[in-house]
Amino acid sequence: MAEVESSQRKLLHRRTITIEGYERDDGHYDIEGHLVDIKGYDFPVMNGIRKTGEPIHDMVLGITIDADMTIIDAYAKTRARPYPGFCETITDHYQSLRGLKIAPGFTKAVKERFGGVRGCTHLTEMIGTLATVAFQTRYGSAESHSPNKPPHLDGCHALDTTGPVVAKFYSQWKVDKK
Numbered sequence: 001m002a003e004v005e006s007s008q009r010k011l012l013h014r015r016t017i018t019i020e021g022y023e024r025d026d027g028h029y030d031i032e033g034h035l036v037d038i039k040g041y042d043f044p045v046m047n048g049i050r051k052t053g054e055p056i057h058d059m060v061l062g063i064t065i066d067a068d069m070t071i072i073d074a075y076a077k078t079r080a081r082p083y084p085g086f087c088e089t090i091t092d093h094y095q096s097l098r099g100l101k102i103a104p105g106f107t108k109a110v111k112e113r114f115g116g117v118r119g120c121t122h123l124t125e126m127i128g129t130l131a132t133v134a135f136q137t138r139y140g141s142a143e144s145h146s147p148n149k150p151p152h153l154d155g156c157h158a159l160d161t162t163g164p165v166v167a168k169f170y171s172q173w174k175v176d177k178k
Contacts (some may be wrong), residue, residue, distance in 0.1 A: 011040030019129055021137025024064075028072065031134050032062040035127040037082075045082040056078040061094060061126045065134050069102040076123050090120050102131045103151070148174050 019033040037057040043050045050056055058080035064073040074097035081087035093114070100109055109127060114124040135152055153173055158165050161175040 013040065015024045017126065017129065019126070019133045021133050023137070027067060029065050029095050029134065029137050030062060031065065031137060032060065033130050033133075035059045035061075035122055035126055037122075045084075046086075047104075050082075056082055057122055059120070059122055059126075059160050061123050061130065063097060063130055063134070066100065067138075069103070069134060069138070071100050074098055076120075078123075079121070087120060088127045091123070093119065094123060097127070102134055106131060 014037070016036045017033065019031065024030060024031075035057060036055050036059075037048065038053050041052055043056060045056065058078075060079070061075040062083075063071050063172050065083075066072050073098035074095050076091040077086045078088040096113055097110075102107060103173055110124065110127050113119070114127070119122055150170065151175070153159050153166060153170060154161050160166065161170075161173055162177045167174045
């Protein structure tokens, strides 16, 4: 979308998602996501009105992974929500991320566990991005010393194993075009 030149705009909705990855002293990694939605106007919720700029959603989802990208701990918190007494009752279910490995099949497993009424739309949306940040957090650490092909190779256009980026940065995984 091109930048709008008109000054005749009114903010209706802002979603901010921040995800951070940390290395721990015990060799594990913590990945923490924070989602905040606000409205640019007073907004009715179940227990009253949220004033302009007050969070409609303020949610946190965190996972701890081991060196094999297996989730060994998970938690969710709902600080602000439009339906108090209901939204937050699903947060404990996100502990069932424990045991999942961030690898092929992860997205399918997440949909099976948290799709539809088995989860919160907003928390579930963050899971995929947490998984991506888990890879980014580990990138350049244990992964770069592994004898196995890094899982992000052939995962996007730039990291095509037949291309120049892989030839330069991952020469041992360079494949000649057929």
